[in-house]
Amino acid sequence: MRCRAVRRLRKTLGRRGIFLLILGVGKTCWGVSFLVNPPGTQGLELLTSVCSIRHWAWLWIVCGVITATSAFLRVGRDWFGYAAALVPPTVWAIAYMAAVIVGNYSRGGFVAVWYLTSHVGVIMWAATVPEYSVPPAPRPARRGKAA
Template identity: 80%
Template sequence: MPCRAVRRLRKTLGRRGAFLLILGTGKTCWGVSFLVAPPNDHGLQLLTNLCGLRHWSWLWIVCGIITLGSAFLRVGRDWFGFAAALIPPTVWAIAYTAAVLNGDYSRGGFVALWYLTSHVGVILWAATVPEYSVPRVPRPARRGKAA
């Protein structure tokens, strides 16, 4: 029975939906971690000047829930999940880049590049992955007897 449910879920989600489900879950958990035990704000002064990290955690949580919910939408309608998934890492990359330019956090350039490549880049790539799979290579025709 559980295997049937997993197969049904995989069929419902497809490749793009599975990616959005995993990404949305991760973003939501990352946001909750900022609520439970906020880290120090090294390199995030651009954000913390506006409000605390606990408030910024809601950006991750809301975007994560939108991304997670978009996993169950049809291809073509799931774009909203990919767009929502781009927002938090882009905001964090901008904050770390600003910290480098201000001289507040020299390591921020590497962190910004990490967000831009492993988050933004991967999300942009996954948004272009087609849902359908590549068709199988046809089997060669059988040799029959000439009539």
């Protein structure tokens, strides 16, 4: 019974939907972690000058929920999830780059590049991958009468 439900969910979501669901759950969990146990804010002074890190956690949570919810939309209408997924890592990358420029956090450049490549770059790549770009696996030959 469970396997049938998993197969049905997988067929409903497709490759793009599965990616969005995983990404959305991850971003939501990351945001919740900022609420439960706030990390140090070194390098994020640009953000924390506007409001506390707990408030910025809600950016991750809201964008994560939007991303996960858009996993259930049809291909072509799921673009909103990819756009929402781009917002938090882009904001964090900008904050870390600003910290490098100001001189507050010399390591921030590496963190910004990490956000831009492993988050923003991967999301932008996944947004361009068509749902059915890979041909289906070949079926085994059916047994039958030879002609």
